Amino acid sequence: MFADLYPFGQAEPLIGQILTRRSAVNRPDRGVVSCPQSIAELMWDNLPLQPQKGWQVLEPSAGHGILAAEGADRGCVMDCYEIDNHRAAEITRAGIARHVRAADFLTVSSEPVYDAVVMYPPYRRNLAVDHILHAHRFLRPGGVLAALVSLGIQNAEGERGRQVRDLMKRAGYQHVLDEADFENGYLLSPTGLRLRAQLLYLCADDVHE
Template sequence: MKIDTDVLKVIRSATVDGLTLRLNGTLDRKLYDRVNLALQAVGGTWNRYQRAHLFPFAAADAIAGLLATGEVITDVDRGYFPTPKPLVEQLLDLAELTAGCEVLEPSAGRGDIAKAAAARGAVVDCIELDTARAEHIRAGGYAREVTAADFFSVKMQRRYQRVIMNPPFADRQDIRHVQRALRFVQPGGLVVAVMYGSLPYRSDRKAKDFRARVREARGAITELPDDAFPGGVSTVVAVIPVREPAPPSLFNPQAPRPEDFTPRPAVAQ
């Protein structure tokens, strides 16, 4: 998103001290809203008690790129839509969590799903590309591990009993993210994912193949109400079991043995 000149002028004149950025002077509401949007895009959160924007790391570093380029990447640009609390609870119910269940939330945003899963007794790890949001999750103290990285750069390992996720929607990234997530789950586990609402109706090969994979796993894709997300973003929720691999063929002595597929036992917490 290109930042208007008047917004850049306000941010340049702000007082920066450690994690804090204070705007100087009185702004009209429309100008403040545009300034606030730009600061939020680089990790700033308005704190009404301190009357300042607070950052999870040095505010000067957070706004350096913004001031140098005159651009920011907003949550909407990234296809990031925070998961509303009622939907979070619905996802956790569908995941059938039990105490000690190991859960991954990739593309975790600010960790809304992870925090609620931990409150139900799950052991939660998070992956989040945006460093400011990853720091926000770490500061919350509810995640066992927080990895600040692109989900597609993280080594795959069948470590988890559940993946619960709200992946990016932009450019149909949701299918790629969910397909990768399936490779992090032990046989007998589940992937529960919010996905873009056009998924059940699209006729492209990627969507067709994905729906076939869900059917084969005896999963389900269910449409969510229009008001599930603010702004009326159309969404569905996919619940996909991860089945035991098929036994090796009797006619192929090189095929993997059944014990090769034995999942790692859950570690007692």
């Protein structure tokens, strides 16, 4: 049951909590559902500029590194952040990334040096917004961010939601996934909830607000 979130026998603490409390505890929201290979390919294929050999690309919250592996196959130099130590180690062992750091991406200081960011952020609407806005600050002028997100991200509330909508109006476009792209056109959350999905592309100018 817990093999993806707690690999290599690390589920014992969680099982202990369940037995002690005699009830299930909330599963940590770490965005552990991997991006399907077909969608990874589509995300890269639809970039406004076709990636060039040697492009520097970031995959934050990388999970098992599906997007990074696709970028490496296209000649890009990949860097990854992944909150889970075991999954970060998997990416390192696969040899698909230049640097792999085990860290909460939202705590990492931004450096606008990347030609592109490719990402599958946590599915929760406001958390996805936080990840996208933070990741956008890692782009060099002229860079592009690509993200697999639910359609509901356009309805995110508060100032952060407004900022994402402003980016979408100013420098973005969308590709809504359907049956031809993705089984039933849905994105599955870690809890199995079906969400209508889209690929969101946001370009960077010379100003990072």
